[in-house]
Amino acid sequence: MRAMLLEQIGQPLQLRELPMPQPGPGELRVRVAACGVCRTDLHVVDGELPPAPLPIIPGHEIVGHVDALGAGVEGFTLGQRVGVPWLGHTCGHCSHCTHERENLCDTPQFTGYTRPGGYAEYVVADARYTFALGNAGDDADLAPLLCAGLIGWRSLDKGGAAPRLGLYGFGAAAHIVLQVARWQGREVYAFSRPGDRAAEAFARSLGAAWAGPSDQLPPQPLDAAIIYAPAGELVPAALRAVRKGGRVVCAGIHMSDIPSFPYAILWGEREVVSVANLTRQDGLDFFPIAAQAGVRTEVHRYPLEQANQALDDLRHGRFQGAAVLVP
Numbered sequence: 001m002r003a004m005l006l007e008q009i010g011q012p013l014q015l016r017e018l019p020m021p022q023p024g025p026g027e028l029r030v031r032v033a034a035c036g037v038c039r040t041d042l043h044v045v046d047g048e049l050p051p052a053p054l055p056i057i058p059g060h061e062i063v064g065h066v067d068a069l070g071a072g073v074e075g076f077t078l079g080q081r082v083g084v085p086w087l088g089h090t091c092g093h094c095s096h097c098t099h100e101r102e103n104l105c106d107t108p109q110f111t112g113y114t115r116p117g118g119y120a121e122y123v124v125a126d127a128r129y130t131f132a133l134g135n136a137g138d139d140a141d142l143a144p145l146l147c148a149g150l151i152g153w154r155s156l157d158k159g160g161a162a163p164r165l166g167l168y169g170f171g172a173a174a175h176i177v178l179q180v181a182r183w184q185g186r187e188v189y190a191f192s193r194p195g196d197r198a199a200e201a202f203a204r205s206l207g208a209a210w211a212g213p214s215d216q217l218p219p220q221p222l223d224a225a226i227i228y229a230p231a232g233e234l235v236p237a238a239l240r241a242v243r244k245g246g247r248v249v250c251a252g253i254h255m256s257d258i259p260s261f262p263y264a265i266l267w268g269e270r271e272v273v274s275v276a277n278l279t280r281q282d283g284l285d286f287f288p289i290a291a292q293a294g295v296r297t298e299v300h301r302y303p304l305e306q307a308n309q310a311l312d313d314l315r316h317g318r319f320q321g322a323a324v325l326v327p
Contacts, residue, residue, distance in 0.1 A: 002327070003120035004307040007055045009047035012308045013119065021116065021124040023070035028127050030082060035118030036061025036143035037302075037310045037323035039171070039230065040086065043254045044113050045311060048230075052113050058307075059118035059325070060086040060111035061146040062125075063139045073127045081139075083131040084123060085146045087277045088115050103154075103277035110277075119307050121327045131283045136291070144297045144322040145290055148172035150278045153286040155226045155251035156181060158275055162224035163187060166241055168214055169229025170199045172322035173251065175206060176295055177226070182207040183293035189218045193229075193317070202298075202320040217241055230254050235272060236261035244268030251275045299324045 001020055004013040023029045041058045043049050062084035066076050076082065089109035090097050096104040109115045109126075116123060133142060152173040159165065165181055167174040168191045181188050190203030194213035203211040210218055214234055221243035227234045227250050235258045238248040245268065253276075266272070298321025302310040310323040 001121040002304060003057045004304060005055045006045055006052075006058055009045070009051070009054070013045070013058070013311075015305050018120070021122055023068055023073075023124050025071040026073060026127055027070040027124050028066050028073055028076055028082075028130060029068040029122055029124050030062065030064035030084060030130070031067040031122055032062055032064040032118050032120060032327050033081075033139035034063045034143040035059040035325045035327075036146060036148065036172070037307070037314055037325060038147045039314065040147065040253050041112065042311060042315055043230075048254045049113070056113065057116040057118075057120050057123075058112040059120070060084070060088075060113070061143045061148070061324075062111070062118035062123060063133065063143045063146065064118075064123070067122065070127070076127060076130070076132070081133045081135060083133045083142065083146045083283075084111055084118065084125045085129065085131070085150055085278060085283065086110055086112070087279075088129050089126045100279075100281075103279045108277070119304065119325060121304070129280065131287065133287070140299050140301055140324040140326055141297050143324045144172050144176065144299065145287070145295070148322060149176045149290060149295070150282050150286055151251055151275060152177040153180070153289070154278055154282050155228075155249045155275045158273060159224035159226055159247055159249045162222070162247070164220060164223045165189065166191060166218060166222040166225035166238065168225060168227040168234045168238055169231070170203050170211075171228060173228045174226075175202065175298060175321055176290075178203065178206050178208060179295045180289065180293050189222060196317070198320060222246060224249065226251055228252060230256060232256040232258035236265060239265040239270055239272070242270055244270065247271045247273060249273055249275060297322060301326050303327075
């Protein structure tokens with residue numbers, strides 16, 4: 001099979017011909033129809049996460065069809081459309097797993113990071129961490145839901161029932177979350193990089209009540225704010241934007257250092273919390289809601305062999321929405 005392989009941190013991916021992977025017990029093989037390009041993939045490629053075992057095939061927003069079943073796999077049929085997310089395996093017996101917090105598992109495996117991912121024609125996945133997606137919708141349009149959507153959903157839930165919500169970093173996750181939040185009846189304020197008028201216009205087109213640069217305060221105090229950009233300086237900015245008792249949610253897996261800030265902007269029972277990974281329940285909750293809310297993703301398709309271009313375009317903010325590889 002063809003795959004884009006990360007062989008050295010900080011270097012371009014290499015197109016390689018690899019043996020067809022075989023599913024083991026409890027696993028299934030998926031013929032990849034589309035794989036989203038996530039900012040976490042950039043963190044993996046650029047070495048901003050703890051070192052991954054190299055070489056590795058990145059990609060964890062996978063939509064495809066079941067191609068082979070390993071021993072003991074039940075509940076899936078050949079040809080069925082499925083999705084494979086970031087969290088690819090958990091131990092099932094640590095204190096986090098046994099207390100319904102599998103996203104914090106002590107010995108997890110992550111798709112496209114510590115186990116092979118979806119920048120390939122085929123991928124082997126743990127059947128327990130594979131979602132049935134049904135037949136509605138386009139494969140590429142669904143791909144961003146597998147991480148941008150799921151992490152967006154978890155961060156939205158973590159922010160609580162905030163009537164007035166701020167979104168910092170208007171990329172793949174934020175453009176999905178805005179649609180869900182608007183469907184829930186919330187008022188959404190979108191923050192983008194200063195000078196990025198295209199992102200502001202995109203947010204308004206999706207129903208944002210206000211859109212502006214991240215170095216400005218919103219016209220009204222926020223009940224909660226979610227930060228998707230990996231920029232630590234946005235934490236004090238968001239704290240200044242939320243009301244007393246408000247919450248700031250850091251939704252990324254990586255963030256630059258948070259600068260010091262005066263206690264006065266935290267005082268008043270404001271909170272800063274983080275989101276880590278996802279749970280299977282997040283998927284069971286989110287996918288039906290995304291369908292009910294009529295979420296539409298803005299995707300930019302690239303052939304598999306142009307994965308490096310897609311990553312570079314993401315790095316430099318050359319598109320709105322999400323990039324998706326189509327083998």
